[in-house]
Amino acid sequence: MANGNVLILGAGVAGATTAWLLQRAGYAITCIDGGARYDALEAAPVAILRLFDAVGLSHVAAEVSRPVRGFGGGDFLIYSRAALVAALRRSAAAVGVAFVPKRNFVPGVPSIDFRIDASGRTAAWSRPLQRFNIGVADVFRAPTRRPGAQFIDAGDHWAYLLDDGQTRTIGVVGPRRARSKCLPPNWAEAFAMPPAEASLTARCLASAQWTTRPVDGRRLSVGDAAFAHEPLAGQGIRFALACALAATATVRTLLERPEQADAARTYYADLVAAERDHHLSYLRGDVFDAPATNPGAYGHDLIRFVGEWKSTPMVVAGFIEAHPALHLPDGRTTRWVGGVDTKILADVADRATTVAMAQRRLQDRGLSSAAARALISWGIAQGVLSHHLA
Numbered sequence: 084m085a086n087g088n089v090l091i092l093g094a095g096v097a098g099a100t101t102a103w104l105l106q107r108a109g110y111a112i113t114c115i116d117g118g119a120r121y122d123a124l125e126a127a128p129v130a131i132l133r134l135f136d137a138v139g140l141s142h143v144a145a146e147v148s149r150p151v152r153g154f155g156g157g158d159f160l161i162y163s164r165a166a167l168v169a170a171l172r173r174s175a176a177a178v179g180v181a182f183v184p185k186r187n188f189v190p191g192v193p194s195i196d197f198r199i200d201a202s203g204r205t206a207a208w209s210r211p212l213q214r215f216n217i218g219v220a221d222v223f224r225a226p227t228r229r230p231g232a233q234f235i236d237a238g239d240h241w242a243y244l245l246d247d248g249q250t251r252t253i254g255v256v257g258p259r260r261a262r263s264k265c266l267p268p269n270w271a272e273a274f275a276m277p278p279a280e281a282s283l284t285a286r287c288l289a290s291a292q293w294t295t296r297p298v299d300g301r302r303l304s305v306g307d308a309a310f311a312h313e314p315l316a317g318q319g320i321r322f323a324l325a326c327a328l329a330a331t332a333t334v335r336t337l338l339e340r341p342e343q344a345d346a347a348r349t350y351y352a353d354l355v356a357a358e359r360d361h362h363l364s365y366l367r368g369d370v371f372d373a374p375a376t377n378p379g380a381y382g383h384d385l386i387r388f389v390g391e392w393k394s395t396p397m398v399v400a401g402f403i404e405a406h407p408a409l410h411l412p413d414g415r416t417t418r419w420v421g422g423v424d425t426k427i428l429a430d431v432a433d434r435a436t437t438v439a440m441a442q443r444r445l446q447d448r449g450l451s452s453a454a455a456r457a458l459i460s461w462g463i464a465q466g467v468l469s470h471h472l473a
């Protein structure tokens with residue numbers, strides 16, 4: 084018997100991945116979708132593979148993406164969004180997720196325990212919405228010329244080109260205004276291609292947008308329905324996968340451990356707010372303070388743990404629980420650094436102790452000498468260890 088019935092609106096990356104995770108966690112998932120969207124090539128940094136691994140869908144990334152160099156020399160994965168979504172849906176259907184076209188959906192059958200809005204920028208169940216700037220993306224398709232990725236910034240407009248060796252996508256993003264359906268000659272020239280080769284496939288909203296209520300009773304918003312980045316960031320797929328993981332832990336906690344409901348709601352709302360605040364700071368051009376420079380700690384220098392603990396919701400074995408986490412000077416909280424529980428710092432330096440002694444104690448607890456030194460340096464740089472030169 085299923086742990087509960089969950090209805091997901093929208094079967095894009097966020098919806099199909101959340102459906103896959105929740106179905107495997109013992110829920111019965113029905114996913115309704117409004118139909119096909121335009122197809123285009125997209126790109127994500129190769130680090131996205133770690134997230135595909137975390138959601139158990141590495142096979143999908145391997146099937147649909149190919150590596151390219153570009154955007155200033157970094158390594159990226161390039162994929163057709165339609166192919167990615169189709170492969171995610173196939174995986175979810177194989178574990179029992181029911182995909183129902185919106186026109187065939189009969190409300191009320193079965194009764195629903197939880198709803199998830201994964202309807203992308205439509206955010207059909209997540210109104211009201213807020214936006215930052217107004218931007219429009221014109222997406223063009225052209226025949227392939229050479230695999231690669233390119234980005235050009237021209238002040239109030241910018242454009243990108245993605246070519247996977249089979250087809251080519253060109254996106255032109257800028258403030259809303261009437262534009263022709265042809266690739267503007269200046270961009271065609273910049274990408275060294277004849278303008279007539281490109282045909283317009285979509286004109287869509289591209290501003291940052293978010294719901295004011297990503298968690299509302301027994302409804303969550305995931306992916307673009309929770310927070311949509313400006314495409315310039317190339318963060319949409321990463322956020323969709325991260326939301327799917329977090330939403331799965333949140334739904335499981337709300338339905339199976341109601342005593343932790345407040346921690347679960349706070350966890351999910353904070354995750355979306357942190358993503359939005361970080362992206363909006365980036366769009367406004369805020370300058371982040373560089374971390375304090377570590378002056379270098381010698382063996383006979385004295386350190387002492389001065390960090391503060393704050394009860395913080397975190398995912399533990401697939402559920403959300405409130406646990407103490409270290410409160411950092413920049414407002415973030417963290418419990419783990421490089422896979423090491425930071426509580427160990429409080430244990431080994433609970434009173435003034437030499438760096439050498441703290442390092443020995445960390446090694447006694449199983450850390451390598453390099454990991455122990457790195458953890459002490461991190462603690463000093465973050466201000467959770469006071470440091471006095473001998």
Ligand SMILES: Cc1cc2nc3c(=O)[nH]c(=O)nc-3n(C[C@H](O)[C@H](O)[C@H](O)COP(=O)(O)OP(=O)(O)OC[C@H]3O[C@@H](n4cnc5c(N)ncnc54)[C@H](O)[C@@H]3O)c2cc1C
Pocket residue numbers: 092093094095096097098115116117118119120124125126127164185201202203204205206207220222254287288289305306307308311312314317318319320321323
């Ligand atoms: C021009 C452009 C370029 C981009 N390039 C990149 C990039 O290179 N890399 C990157 O990581 N991200 C990129 N993004 C962002 C990325 O595409 C999105 O963040 C990602 O697709 C969001 O996934 P999602 O599942 O939340 O939403 P979507 O992919 O939009 O899926 C929503 C689904 O819900 C369905 N739906 C909508 N309304 C309803 C309704 N009322 N009822 C039922 N179903 C509904 C839709 O049919 C769709 O299948 C780009 C975005 C734009 C606009």
